[in-house]
Amino acid sequence: MKIFKDAEGGLLNIGRSYNKYGVNIQPNGDIIYNEWAPSAKSISIFGDFNHWNRDEYYCKKNDFGCFSITIPANADGSPKIKHL
16 A cells, blocks of 8 residues: 555555546646656657647656646646547
């Protein structure tokens, strides 16, 4: 049970992980992406929104195999990825 507490703050938080993982758009238009992929070496977010630049948005990996990134909103407050 210690690993659950260390990784996510407890078993209850793991059960509610759908609130944290995946793509979440914030009220200010920022996009927060979290993914658990312990065997992955890296994760990069790319597409039409950044002209398929694989090097622009790399996720950071924590000690528990979770990758995360915040993609800031456009200057007008709209999310960079339009179709979300």
